[in-house]
Amino acid sequence: MWGKILGALFGLALLKLPGLVLGIVLGHFFDQWFKRRLGHWEGLQGVFGQDDEQALFMYTSFAAMGHIAKATGVVTKAHIAQASHFMQQLGLNKQQQKEAQAAFRDGKAVNFPFQAQITEFYQRYKQRPDVLQLFLEIQLSIACVAGQVAPEQWQLVKQVAQCLHISPAALEQLLQAYQAQSRFQQGQAKGADDAAAVVSAYQVLGIKNDVSEQELKRAYRKLMSQHHPDKLMAQGVPAAMLDVAKRRTQDIQAAYELIKQHRAKNR
Template identity: 75%
Template sequence: MWGKILGALFGLALFKLPGLLLGVLIGHYCDQWFKQRLGHWEGIQSIFGQDDEQALFMYSSFAAMGHIAKAKGVVTKAHIEQASHFMQQLGLTVQQKKEAQAAFRDGKAINFPFQSQIHEFYRRYKKRPDVLQLFLEIQISIACVEGQIEQEQYQLLLQVANELNISKSSLEQLLLAYQAQSRFQQNRGNAQDQTKSVAAAYQVLGCVPEMSDVELKRAYRKLMAQHHPDKLMAQGVPAAMLDVAKRRTQDIQAAYELVKQQRAKSQ
């Protein structure tokens, strides 16, 4: 209603009676848009049972995933399966899944305000860099689902990184770490692929074999601190999303243990 009222007042002041009619029309469309957006927002907040901040995290995460999945114009089966798998991993209820799917559909819309949504997320979490990085990692997971990241998706990831004040070099490192994490999970425990596992483990840690043990441990501890579930929860990450951080810390720890074993054998 406020859209029509404000539109009518501005229109009347600027263009007299024709402006009044035009203002009412424009205000009507604004009211409809805000009603639709607010409906999704209130729904996801009430069903997830969280405060505004955590509801923003959940909505922004799934909406951005939908937008990145639609980057080339068509959402593939692999993207839908990845999003569904992600919802299952989070342990969402049936109703929560419906709201997450609604957010995903919002993101796929041509007129979805992607940049403003990410900017709003940054505005609320800008003093918590570990949370911002976790959000970017979630978006990387949907972009890399088919193995080869598309240029359109990379540009959207770069846009997310820019809005979150994360450098391009940091984005590149996160992409390499995510891809290495996937290879590490596939090769772990396979004796025939031990060399590949060790190489992937180094990349998961963001390290190189030439690093000293002290440097390796420092990098490991930094990664563990960034993804510690308790720390992230205290910084406003919804409880459902903590499983993402927990699995990441498990992979980091497993990669570190494998590198330590390989180094002990070579001494």
């Protein structure tokens, strides 16, 4: 209702009677969009039992995933499987998955206000850079579902980073670290040779293989601090999303231990 009222007032002030009609029409569409969005938001808040801040995190995460997945025009089976797998990894029950899927569908809509949603998220979490980075890593997980990022999806990921005030260099480093993490996980599962695993381990930590022991420890501690579940929970990350951080810390720990073993063996 307020959309129509405000639209009518602005339209009348700017364009007289034609503006009044146009303002009412545009206000109507705004009211309908806001009603749908509010319904999903309240649903997420009720289902997850969270405050509005954590509901914002959950809604924005899944809606952005849906928007990025649809960037090429078609949401592939791989993207749907990745989103479903992600929900299962978070331990969401059936009702929670239903609400997350609703947010994902919102994001796929052509008229979804992607930039406005990300900007609103940034305004809420702008004083918590570790949370912003975790959110960006979540979006990378849907963009990199096939190992490579489609140009259209990469443009949206860059837009997310820009809205979150994360530099292009930092985004590129996150992408390389995420892809290295995927290779590292696959290598561990398949029992890949030691040399390839060590290369991926260094990339997971975002460092070169000739760094000093002090630099190695510094990089490791920084990443562990950024992804520490207790720290992120205190900063407003929903409990369900902490599994993402836990898996990341496990990979960081495993990569660090492998590098230390490799260095000790080659002294």
